[in-house]
Amino acid sequence: MDVLSSLLSLALVASAVRLTVPIALTALGAVYSERGGVVNIGLEGIMVMGTFFGAATTHLVAQATGGAAGVSSPWAPVAGLSAAVVAGMLFALIHAVVAVTFRVDQIISGVALNLLAVGLARFLNILLFKVSTQSPGINGFAPVSIPVLRDVPAMAPVATGISPVIPLAVILVVVGQWVLRRTVFGLRLRAVGEHPAAADTLGISVARMRYAGVLISGALAGLAGGYLSIEQGRGYLEGMTQGRGFIALAAMIFGNWWPVGAFGASALFGYFDALSLRVVHTRIPYQFITVLPHLASILVLAGFVRRANPPASDGIPYSKEEG
């Protein structure tokens, strides 16, 4: 019985790791965007674009390279993930143009982006696959094992036979922390988020830095979406993001606008997510378990865990004339 329960909990941890990745990648993107002073509510929509373009591209490339025989090209998921990243960046570009160049309220722009994403994904799915809500099934990456870690007994279940995107996400988080803390780019990005007028005076282009932050957030949210549809779902399904783009924003806040912190918070949400998939046979109705991550993010935002400390000019458009 003990063994069984520990196995169950190991399976739970492995599932939590898988579900942490999309939230963590998007939360990392949100950190870049908001450190530069741009709130990006549109991350959910960008993730949706990532899920659709990721799955659709993987499917089309697999077909074109002889997927009919059942052996699809190993490059298909690579192409899919790349397409998801590019689609995410293009979608984020709309947000950058509307919110940074035209200085429209960032929340409004993000909300419009989310509406656009749902319509666009349905429309393109109908054009490509004749149905509105799902793509054909696809094959993802061949699983990998992480050298050293797989030999540690306690870590084996989460280090063997996993998606290569999982270690990639961890690397991106660590790199993100280093970029924001130690590099010139990171310092400048944070400067335009804290005090854009001061940064402007020092010759830093506020608009260019904010574009960079928003585009990076788009690339990462697109990647997260691509991971969801290619690796988790093995195909695109409408609504498969389930509000993870918004949950990622809560994770970013909980992580105090730092990549490593956001990753830790994402792990918490990923755990709730995994729990909501596994705890089916309890006396609590399943509908309540499925909203655990959403409930948790409300509590986190309410600061019952920690006070938030956002960048000083987060969400405020900057114009040279008005300061």
Next chain:
Amino acid sequence: MSARGRLLLIQILTPFLAIVFGALVASGIILAIGQNPLDVYALMLRFSLTRADSVAVILFRTTPLIFAGLAVALSFRANLWNIGVEGQYYVGAFAAALVGFALHGLPLWVHLPLAILAGMAGGLLWALPPIVLKLRRGAHEVITTIMMNYIAQAVVLFLLADVFRDPTQFGTPRVRTPEFGPSARIPLLRPLLAMFGLGIPEHSALNWFLPLGVVVCAAAAYWLARTRFGFEVRAVALNPLAAEAAGIRMGRVQLLMFLASGAIAGLVGLSDVLGFFGYFDIDFPKGLGFLGISVALLAKNNPIGIVPAALLFGLLDRGAQGVQVFIGIPREVITILQAIIILAIVVAYELLTRYVRQQRKHEAEHVVAAAVPAP
């Protein structure tokens, strides 16, 4: 033309320009799939305007959008983002259905108002946690209201499927509440329209909620423009610090506006549930709350502007049906068109605001130059 007249003209023209821009982008998409945009738009208009049943359908679709737009606009007016209208109307509609089927033997003039009040209470209840957490704990209402949308879906689904499901429907795929009698139903508009010689189709569910929506918008406009509280709301929105310094309690103003927004949101689904279905089922229309955001933005949060803005979205919705049925273009083209109109409209309003500010500065400089004689 005077400068003032020119500004007014530009303000009226701005939304039209944004709609035209949206239509242009959508034309690109329609061209890309090998259709003629002009044919598509012509069909949309013909289908929407020349059929008697279309006009009734458009007005029926417009009804919930008026309430949704107004609910969103009320929160925006107080510098708050109620993105949770979606969840609030869902809870409200379910609460109204609950009162509808749970009470028996009441006359219409008691039962129907009770059901409507239950709807408003449901919406208000769902708006309460986000605004309390915002004012007390500083939790940003955008994300909390979005999360409340997901929770609303889950809670209503649980109550519907596991608690209040119509027992006579067990064993069928229909998951819905028991149906309620005529005492909880909103009377239809058809008899009244017939008195004026306006015939609308027999099956039209167009009901008294449409005129009610217009009246509520007018009342909200009066409330915001002519009362002391309305003045406080405007003061808080324009300059919170100055408002506080003048003794206006900002927290109270924001709390009341957000709760009013939630209560109005509770009315969004009632035209459908009390005026058409007569029960709440698992396929109850979704997405009206998000459309309300678009309607509010198009109307620039002006309660009077909500009515034509909702009408435009009702028209687009009906046109989308026509386009899908007769040309086979997915109706999602219209969803895309709506989103692009919103992006275009917010950019256009922003540019307009900047232009107006510049003009005023320009005029002021002229006045100063004229008043101060050259040395």
